[in-house]
Amino acid sequence: MLSSNQIGAVYMAISAVSFSIMDILVKIMSASYPTGEIVFFRGLFGLIPIFFIIPRDRYKNLFQTKKLKMHLARAFIGTFGMLWIFLAVKYLPIAEAITITFAAPVFATIFSMIILKEVIKLFRWVAIIIGLAGVVIILKPGTELFTVYSLFPLMFCLFFGIIAILIKKLSKTEPDYLIATFFTLVIIFCGSISLFFEFKMPTARDFVPLVLIGIAGSAGNIFLTMSLRKGSISAVTPIKYLSLIIATFAGVLIFDEIPYFTTYLGAALIIASSFIIFKREEIKNKKTIIARQV
Numbered sequence: 001m002l003s004s005n006q007i008g009a010v011y012m013a014i015s016a017v018s019f020s021i022m023d024i025l026v027k028i029m030s031a032s033y034p035t036g037e038i039v040f041f042r043g044l045f046g047l048i049p050i051f052f053i054i055p056r057d058r059y060k061n062l063f064q065t066k067k068l069k070m071h072l073a074r075a076f077i078g079t080f081g082m083l084w085i086f087l088a089v090k091y092l093p094i095a096e097a098i099t100i101t102f103a104a105p106v107f108a109t110i111f112s113m114i115i116l117k118e119v120i121k122l123f124r125w126v127a128i129i130i131g132l133a134g135v136v137i138i139l140k141p142g143t144e145l146f147t148v149y150s151l152f153p154l155m156f157c158l159f160f161g162i163i164a165i166l167i168k169k170l171s172k173t174e175p176d177y178l179i180a181t182f183f184t185l186v187i188i189f190c191g192s193i194s195l196f197f198e199f200k201m202p203t204a205r206d207f208v209p210l211v212l213i214g215i216a217g218s219a220g221n222i223f224l225t226m227s228l229r230k231g232s233i234s235a236v237t238p239i240k241y242l243s244l245i246i247a248t249f250a251g252v253l254i255f256d257e258i259p260y261f262t263t264y265l266g267a268a269l270i271i272a273s274s275f276i277i278f279k280r281e282e283i284k285n286k287k288t289i290i291a292r293q294v
Contacts, residue, residue, distance in 0.1 A: 008231020036194025
């Protein structure tokens, strides 16, 4: 029998592979199709995995909630955040784009301090500084390698920082499938608007990867949530960096992209920063549980 942490690690591995498949396909399809159209297909076919996790007795009152505004805020902000990462994958080397997104927990920590008024102590301040240093090293500001496209994954991180706060509040009372459903429907809505401005009819051959983008993206989100619920943060989080390894190999083998040394250096700092943040978060949660039991 597998332990909870081992099961969580398996779920995280599936999540990392799913997101990697989505990112690779987004980069491939972005060469031929508008980003808004890809967003639409991500949402439309992202509904498929969600149907399997919605309890049958909730179909009649699926959208019943007292936090509609918060759901919509999370969904719209999440959609725009996803748009930025799709653009980043389109215009940047895939390994570089994915690496910068790993700095998202750094920005989530910063926003938790600003919005939730959480007290950030020394270790997490060190993590923030290390993570931001890693981002700067990868972005290479002031050099000829820096472009406006380099800011796209950074914009994703900023949006993610807000999303993390909203999900933290929603998850106290709202089921995962409802959060995922609102998010996916808003993706479809925003993507469908873009179709009025630019649309290319998919060929039969291209239709399959467009479907897979939706399924893989939605499955990645579902298994990520299942992983974090099943295993401890420190046990399952290292597995998610599998997507960086996949992105690096995909960049070299599929897109002929050789990462700069600064990408590896920045990645090391960002990953170290994330480990500190996740470890401190787990310690804080354990103290909270113990305090409630006393």
